[in-house]
Amino acid sequence: xxxxxxxxxxxxxxxxxxxxxxxxxxxxxxxxxxxxxxxxxxxxxxxxxxxxxxxxxxxxxxxxxxxxxxxxxxxxxxxxxxxxxxxxxxxxxxxxxxxxx
Numbered sequence: 001x002x003x004x005x006x007x008x009x010x011x012x013x014x015x016x017x018x019x020x021x022x023x024x025x026x027x028x029x030x031x032x033x034x035x036x037x038x039x040x041x042x043x044x045x046x047x048x049x050x051x052x053x054x055x056x057x058x059x060x061x062x063x064x065x066x067x068x069x070x071x072x073x074x075x076x077x078x079x080x081x082x083x084x085x086x087x088x089x090x091x092x093x094x095x096x097x098x099x100x101x
Contacts, residue, residue: 041067045076053082 009017021031045066052062052073063073077084 048073049076049080049082052077052085055085059085 017028017031017035020026020035021028024031026034045068048057048062048065051057051065052059057065059070059073063070066073066076068076074084
């Protein structure tokens with residue numbers, strides 16, 4: 001099944017979880033799992049975008065870190081208005097590689 005984690009939450013967060021549980025007719029644990037299932041991929045994407053934007057990782061590594069395809073990651077770059085880390089030298093190298101094929 002998985003591991004159990006215990007955490008102290010602020011009262012306002014507990015109230016929101018209880019409210020969601022009531023609306024969705026779920027137990028609180030299910031609500032927390034659903035929220036984490038949304039938050040973790042979002043965090044991974046934001047982290048990968050930051051590393052990519054800072055030039056710390058390649059687009060392939062960023063996509064892998066985000067658990068999405070390179071094409072999806074490129075779409076996210078566009079949505080967040082982050083330019084590709086692709087220089088003129090990269091283009092020339094790629095064109096030479098294609099020409100040699």
